[in-house]
Every structure is written in C-alpha cells, then in structure tokens.
Amino acid sequence: MAYDLVIENGKIIDGSGIPGFHGGVAVSGGRIVEIGQVSRAARRVLDADGLVVAPGIIDNHTHYDAQVTWDPLCTFSCYHGVTTVVMGNCSLALAPAHEEDRETLASVLSHVEAIPLEAIRAGVKWSWETIPQYLDALDRRLGINVASLIGHSAVRRYVMGEASQERHATDAEVAAMRAIVREGIEAGAVGVSFERNLRHFDWNGRLAPTNVASDAEIFAVAGVVDAVGRGVIQFGGDRKLGAQVARSSRCPVFYGNITQQAVAPDRWREQLTEAENMMRQGHRAYQFVMPRPGDLRYTLKTAQHFDALPSWKPVMLLPLEQRKQAFRDPEVRARLHREAVETPNNPRHAGDFTRRWDLQFVFRPALPKNQHLRGKSVAEIARDQGKDVLDVFLDLALEEELETEFERREVNSDEAAMTALLTSPYTVIGQSDGGAHVVFRTDYSYSTYLLSHWVREKEIMSLEEAIRKLTFVPASLFGLLDRGLVRPGMAADLMVFDPETIAPLEPGEAQDLPGGAKRRKQLAQGIEWTVVNGQVLLERGKHTGVYPGKVARNSASQSRSL
Numbered sequence: 001m002a003y004d005l006v007i008e009n010g011k012i013i014d015g016s017g018i019p020g021f022h023g024g025v026a027v028s029g030g031r032i033v034e035i036g037q038v039s040r041a042a043r044r045v046l047d048a049d050g051l052v053v054a055p056g057i058i059d060n061h062t063h064y065d066a067q068v069t070w071d072p073l074c075t076f077s078c079y080h081g082v083t084t085v086v087m088g089n090c091s092l093a094l095a096p097a098h099e100e101d102r103e104t105l106a107s108v109l110s111h112v113e114a115i116p117l118e119a120i121r122a123g124v125k126w127s128w129e130t131i132p133q134y135l136d137a138l139d140r141r142l143g144i145n146v147a148s149l150i151g152h153s154a155v156r157r158y159v160m161g162e163a164s165q166e167r168h169a170t171d172a173e174v175a176a177m178r179a180i181v182r183e184g185i186e187a188g189a190v191g192v193s194f195e196r197n198l199r200h201f202d203w204n205g206r207l208a209p210t211n212v213a214s215d216a217e218i219f220a221v222a223g224v225v226d227a228v229g230r231g232v233i234q235f236g237g238d239r240k241l242g243a244q245v246a247r248s249s250r251c252p253v254f255y256g257n258i259t260q261q262a263v264a265p266d267r268w269r270e271q272l273t274e275a276e277n278m279m280r281q282g283h284r285a286y287q288f289v290m291p292r293p294g295d296l297r298y299t300l301k302t303a304q305h306f307d308a309l310p311s312w313k314p315v316m317l318l319p320l321e322q323r324k325q326a327f328r329d330p331e332v333r334a335r336l337h338r339e340a341v342e343t344p345n346n347p348r349h350a351g352d353f354t355r356r357w358d359l360q361f362v363f364r365p366a367l368p369k370n371q372h373l374r375g376k377s378v379a380e381i382a383r384d385q386g387k388d389v390l391d392v393f394l395d396l397a398l399e400e401e402l403e404t405e406f407e408r409r410e411v412n413s414d415e416a417a418m419t420a421l422l423t424s425p426y427t428v429i430g431q432s433d434g435g436a437h438v439v440f441r442t443d444y445s446y447s448t449y450l451l452s453h454w455v456r457e458k459e460i461m462s463l464e465e466a467i468r469k470l471t472f473v474p475a476s477l478f479g480l481l482d483r484g485l486v487r488p489g490m491a492a493d494l495m496v497f498d499p500e501t502i503a504p505l506e507p508g509e510a511q512d513l514p515g516g517a518k519r520r521k522q523l524a525q526g527i528e529w530t531v532v533n534g535q536v537l538l539e540r541g542k543h544t545g546v547y548p549g550k551v552a553r554n555s556a557s558q559s560r561s562l
C-alpha cells in the first residue's frame with residue numbers, strides 16, 4: 001500500500017540536535033513511518049530539494065484559548081512554522097465555566113492579555129462547561145494542534161463564584177479545585193497555570209481570581225500534578241513564589257522569563273545564574289527567553305516612555321502645536337536636556353527611559369531628504385553632524401512635524417547578552433504570548449526571527465541546535481512525547497523551509513477580528529510547507545483548506561489510551 005505522503009530530497013534536521021542529513025520522510029495515517037531511504041511509493045510526493053525538513057515549531061506560551069474557537073489555525077503563529085501551541089497560560093482559560101461566569105472569564109482574559117473584549121464576545125460560541133467538554137469541542141475543528149493548561153483563575157471562579165475575586169478559599173473549596181484540576185489532567189490537559197501579579201485586573205478593576213489565592217492554596221492546587229504524576233506548572237508574576245513552587249515539585253515548572261534590558265544591564269546575568277543553580281540542584285525549574293528584540297517604535301506624537309521624566313511629562317501632555325513650541329523653546333529644551341542627557345540612568349527604575357541615545361534609532365524618516373538617516377542611531381547622527389544628541393533628536397522630529405518614527409532597541413537586542421541567553425542549556429526559548437496583546441506585539445514570529453537573525457545572520461548557534469530548542473525541548477518539557485522529532489512513530493508535524501530565506505516579514509495591520517477590531521499582522525517568507533498530523537496545512541503561506549489539528553494531550557492520557 002502506498003504511503004500518504006513522502007517528502008523527498010530534503011535535508012532532515014530531526015529536532016534531536018544531531019547534524020542534518022539528506023533523505024526522505026514518509027508519512028502514513030498521520031504519523032512518520034520511515035526516514036532516510038523510503039521504500040514505497042506515495043499518493044503525494046513533495047520535492048524538498050534545497051530545503052530543510054524539520055519538526056513543526058511548538059510554541060510553549062500562548063493565549064489562543066478564545067481565538068482558537070473562531071480561528072482554528074491560530075493565526076498568525078501558524079505562518080511561522082508553528083504546528084502546536086500551548087495555551088491556558090497565566091491562570092487564564094475559558095473552562096471550566098458556568099454559564100453565568102462566561103462574561104467574567106472573557107473580561108479577565110481580555111483585560112490582562114489585551115485582546116479586544118468585543119472580539120471575544122462576538123467570536124466565542126460557548127458550548128462547554130467542564131475542561132473535558134472544552135477540549136472535546138476544540139478537537140472537532142483544529143488547523144494546528146493545541147495543548148491546554150488548566151487556568152487557576154477559571155477553576156477558582158467556577159468553584160467560588162464572585163468570592164473568587166474577594167477572599168481566600170476554604171479547605172472544601174481547595175479540595176473542589178483539586179478535583180477539577182485532576183479531572184482536566186486525566187482528560188489530557190498538559191498542566192495547570194497560576195499567576196501572582198497584583199496589577200492584573202478584569203474590566204471592573206477587580207483582581208483576577210488567581211491573585212486572591214493564598215500561597216497555601218497555590219501549593220495545594222499545583223500539587224495535583226505531582227499527585228497525578230503528569231503535567232507541568234506554569235507560574236506567572238512573582239518570581240520568588242514561582243521558584244518556591246519549583247523547589248517543591250517534581251514536575252516541570254515554568255516561572256519566569258529572562259530579559260536583557262539596557263535599563264538594568266546586569267540583571268539578566270543574575271537571573272541566568274539563578275536558573276543554572278536551580279537546575280544544577282536538580283529542580284525542573286525553567287525560565288523563558290524571547291529571541292525577538294523589544295523594538296518599540298514611537299513618534300514624539302505618541303511616545304510614553306518620556307513620561308517618567310518630570311520635566312518631560314507636562315510637555316508630552318501638551319496639544320501638538322504647543323508641544324512643538326515647547327521643543328523649540330531654548331529654556332524648555334535646556335530642562336529636557338538636563339534630565340534626558342545629563343542625569344545618569346538609575347538601573348533600579350526598570351522601564352524608565354534609559355538615556356541610551358545610542359539605542360534610539362531613526363526607523364522611518366518622514367521626509368525624502370532625511371532618508372539617509374534611516375537605521376542610524378541618534379548618537380551616531382550626533383557624532384556625524386557634530387551636534388548634541390537632544391538637538392539632533394528634537395530638530396529632526398520638528399522638521400518632520402513630529403512624524404519621524406523612532407525605534408528603541410533597549411530590550412533583548414544586546415548581542416553578547418542574547419548569545420549567552422539563547423545558547424544556554426538552562427533557558428527555554430519561547431513565551432510568544434501568541435493571541436494576546438494583539439494590537440502591539442508580534443512575538444509569535446520568534447521562530448522565524450531566531451532562524452533568520454540569530455542563526456543565519458549572527459551565527460550564534462547551529463541550525464540543528466536552534467531547531468532542537470524550538471521543537472524537541474518544548475515537546476519534552478510539556479510531556480508531548482509523540483511530537484518534536486522527525487522519527488518513525490512520531491506525529492507527522494513538519495516544517496519544510498529554505499534556510500537561506502526564512503524570515504519574518506515587516507509587520508502590518510489586519511482588521512479581521514470578530515466584531516471588526518484590528519490587530520498587528522506579521523507573516524513570514526521561506527516556508528514551503530507546514531504539515532500537521534500528516535496533512536499539508538499551509539503551502540507557501542496559503543491554507544490548503546484542511547483541518548488536521550488535534551488537541552495535543554499529555555502523555556498520561558496517551559499511555560492510557562494505548
């Protein structure tokens with residue numbers, strides 16, 4: 001009998017980290033059945049000459065819980081080689097849900113993760129109450145695979161109602177939460193998620209339920225994964241408490257991310273050392289690193305980061321014409337200069353303006369005559385022109401009616417720091433927040449960015465190692481034991497791409513959310529085929545019309561069903 005699909009002549013990079021090799025990959029019944037020399041004919045043959053055949057990317061931290069119900073492809077992650085997403089992070093989920101709590105769950109998800117509430121209201125067709133029912137509802141129509149964590153906020157709301165956002169739980173309520181988490185994991189959820197972030201509210205200004213829990217409740221509910229012996233714990237916010245949870249559990253715990261920040265230049269090193277120490281002591285304690293830079297773009301019409309400087313704030317709040325006048329006024333400018341250039345940076349105030357003018361770049365000049373400044377830092381232009389940095393910055397913006405687009409490259413952009421963080425065996429690459437922060441962020445392109453920028457251009461690690469970190473590592477840590485490798489017996493989730501051209505494209509905007517809300521859209525180039533469970537989902541970035549995705553269930557439910 002012929003195979004369903006053979007991808008021939010490609011270079012197979014199998015996800016394990018071993019050097020790539022030439023050969024074919026044969027697929028039958030949604031699984032990989034042969035690699036290397038393929039012994040039979042196939043109903044469909046793809047010629048991957050000059051291309052790499054790798055496992056599909058596993059995005060380990062997303063918030064597609066609502067979006068996946070109206071968009072089973074999970075755009076725009078799927079356009080970056082992603083074949084599986086992990087959702088239900090940061091305590092937020094849409095199950096379990098009593099009918100009367102649907103609006104609250106939507107409200108918390110919307111407010112914490114910056115997903116337009118109208119989109120969730122218009123898009124989600126609720127048909128479930130329990131976690132097993134939610135997973136089964138999703139399983140009916142998926143483009144890519146989704147693995148789901150159980151969100152503690154949803155569970156707490158389900159058990160405690162209004163009180164979930166007001167008080168500590170009783171012993172009986174904690175026991176009820178534990179039972180729900182156990183039922184969810186036995187149905188295939190891949191773990192449970194929590195958060196301790198006292199700035200995360202719903203639309204009514206009340207804390208998300210997880211944030212009202214006592215430490216004891218968090219340990220008790222998280223302890224279910226140890227009792228069942230399967231699943232992971234994701235813990236957002238408070239790193240100290242997250243580390244404590246990691247020390248008390250034998251299951252993988254994801255409890256923070258390490259970010260290089262110009263405003264606090266030594267912090268990433270301390271955090272990396274902490275991650276190393278935890279793992280050397282034998283804990284399964286993981287922290288994420290995002291390969292994409294925090295390349296925030298702004299104009300002097302929209303910038304917010306100067307608001308932290310007392311003499312800048314009133315100026316930035318002026319109407320545009322008066323703001324321009326103030327920027328021209330020599331006395332005002334002297335005051336602005338004192339704070340933004342002469343005052344030394346204070347690393348304790350992370351998030352403030354760094355005063356690093358070498359990290360403020362001209363991204364898009366408005367006038368044709370200024371195009372030669374594109375891509376240069378303000379400090380560099382000041383040196384070239386023999387002018388002061390603030391004069392360069394303000395004069396350019398004034399000449400262009402404050403339309404000049406600048407870019408801050410203060411986060412995850414330092415090459416030495418990022419090389420250390422991305423190549424460390426003690427970090428996990430990811431945390432895209434796909435499906436969240438839809439108006440501002442496109443971190444879901446981290447896979448194509450890693451492969452183009454850090455691997456091809458900067459050569460900080462081999463392609464084999466990068467693929468391993470994007471596929472086999474997250475599959476192993478999240479217990480998705482039949483994914484993340486190109487091996488006979490594994491699910492046939494594959495990304496076939498050109499290593500010379502793969503890259504994210506310049507972001508644009510789409511107005512395609514239910515209810516008409518906008519979001520940032522970023523696609524990729526260089527990916528020929530994305531295969532999910534043996535079927536070609538995307539061909540050169542176009543959906544072929546099939547829905548081969550599945551709920552990726554944890555290994556406990558898999559071994560039970562064998």
Ligand SMILES: [Zn+2]
Nearest residue numbers: 063089090433
């Ligand atoms: Zn998150």
